Amino acid sequence: MSRVAVLAGGQSLERQVSLRSAARVRDALERLGHDVIAIDVGPDLVDRLAETHPDVAFVALHGRDGEDGTVQEILELVGVPYTASGPSACMRCMDKVLTKHALRDAGLPTPDFYAFSQTAFESLGAARALPAIEERLDFPVVVKPAAQGSALGIRFAPTPADVPAAIVAAFSYDTKVLLERHVAGRELAVSVLDGPAGPEALPVVEAIPRGGDHYDFEARYEIGRTDFVCPAALDDETARRAQALALGAYRVLGCYGFARVDLMLDSTSGEPTVLEANAIPGLTETSLLPQAAEAAGISFAAFVERVLDLALARTPA
């Protein structure tokens, strides 16, 4: 039995999802007989950790601060072991531009892209380069803020005329945006879970938008607007390739404990390609990682216990 601090909430736009993930984690921890301390992450985080002396922290935060390495650095500093990836992997996952560069450098497939900071447009005349980018990527393109975990701010731009407004929207969430070639195909999510024998890929989940609207990004992970199939209806070879790619991405990005890698199965080439990785994917009742774990015969409680053991086993960075 351990004294576990569950870190939740915080100031990120994904606060609500974090609260739901944390509720479920706390429930599982209590059932497992652990002593649970709930901490809504705020200015008193360091004080709360000092007061409560947890053996380990379960980081159930999503988005800014919680998933981008900030909270992980603090936990390293105060010497509290914690679940999931360390600061550098978190930074690489949270920033889609870093993710894609790391994957590309390692020779792993990810859709072509160009990234810009707000300064590039404001001070370096990057707007002049837009037509060239548009030429190289072909339309449609997808415009994304570099660091936003949910679907917020992701826009589909069918023509060059749609790009400026999409960029403005993306800059609402971050100071860096990327324009990515749109890959048509099936949306897959592969969760990876560490274990005694190293990381293993869980069964593939497929997200199928109802009504076939692949461009409504907000609908993607909303119950009733998207169907999730786990394991996905894929032939063994394709499923294996998707899992191998996810594992490769997990290793390249330096993840630890667990993570979720989102892929597109390109309908033209039939090959999977990596869209992004989530260092702390959602753990709610409707989230994909718990569904995949369950499909692999790993209950939510077993998942939580394993992740906790991994956190305690990790030697301080």
Next chain:
Amino acid sequence: MTIDETPRGSGSAGESHRMARSRTTARDLERYAGLFARRTQGMKSSAMRDLMAITARPEVISLAGGLPDTSTFPAEDLAALMSRVAADASARALQYGPTEGMDELKSCIVQVMAEEGMDVGADDLLVTTGGQQVIDLVCKTLIDPGDVIVAEGPTYPGAVPTFGAYEADVVQIEMDVDGMRVDLLEQMLDRLDREGRTPKFIYTVPTFQNPAGVTMAPDRRHRLVRLAAERELLVLEDNPYGLLRYEGDPLPPLYALDGGEYVIYLGTFSKILSPGLRLGWAAAPRPVLEKLNLGKQGADLCSSTFGQHFVIEYFARRDWRDLLGSLRELYRRRRDTMLDALAEHFPREAEWTRPAGGLFIWATLPDYIDTTDLLARALREHVAFVPGRAAFLDGRGASAMRLNFSGVGDDGLREGVARIGKVINEQVRLYSTLTATAPAAPRQPAAPASETEATPAPESEATPAAGPEAARIVPLRRRAG
């Protein structure tokens, strides 16, 4: 929480408590989901709702609420009146009351309606649990799944979930400075008629509309009432703000023009006394009123007798117009503060309404700005507003926003508008950089010009060919002819 009239919750303490008691698993969720009624499919959570939930943080200046300022009510008055209720009517105040409401309260309501020129009998009234219950009861009484409700576009965001819960098909009619375009309404009614569909009712907030802040012109009021009579359609006139007029002459409510034939009137004590009382009322044609009454019996038997006693006592011991007068003073000043701040901080490309009363201003930004995304950016500056999409059921309103000026003090209003203006200006500049057009000259030299603005560029197409005066007044699209 609704994004509209509900104040911030109990904060993180409440949330951690809720966090503690969740026992749902994926399998549970499926099990419950199988039991949910079909109409709950219309009640979905959305990214916008998650965004709105974080506007409740204490450091955020929220111009997103619709809250009256209750601090003006003297605490000693509340204490004295409550003591009197306790001493004089303890047993009655603690007991159930009649479904239709207490007679003495109805006399108060008659007074309030008379203030706006309406002549109503006590028998025409049903006391409700806030004005919101009237919307719910009217839907409950009139709407079968798929029935048409005609509403304004934009409409009161708080009515949207109610319409959704009864599976209504809501048709929204465009507005301009003079309120609902009744000419377009007539065209829509003709079209529906050709399709063999009759709307069950027309929902309107004719005076100081929420969220648009505009008021229906007298000729349109007459025409709407005439239309309703000719076509035998019901109108639900939602009038929470009519008495909160800061300038100009009062206009007759639809109920006064129609004499209670086809107009169901919704009134409330929330904006003239206190929303915490949860007391409103309906005045309706007798057969409709009887059905509303039956609906209310099923919903809550009766509205709080305790609250009703408080209002009765208040009307007996104080002149209710005094509080109303001080609220008008307060809100008029805050409206002017917000209008001044908008003129100072919002870019020339923006337009907004200049309400003569009520609690809200509706601002429209260039169409390349999405106010849901903008809200995410604004929250980083600790300021919030309601994105325009919340006032539409069909995805319109993406570049508009609702701003409330009643719930925040003058300094907060100025600071809040300045912060929103800052992020809008940032996006306007960025967009013009991206499209190589020059943004319109800022109203004030306050905004620092970026280097790119120095290069001569063609005039922006987004810039309306209107002077500052027009930009200040033009709210929604102007009347066609």
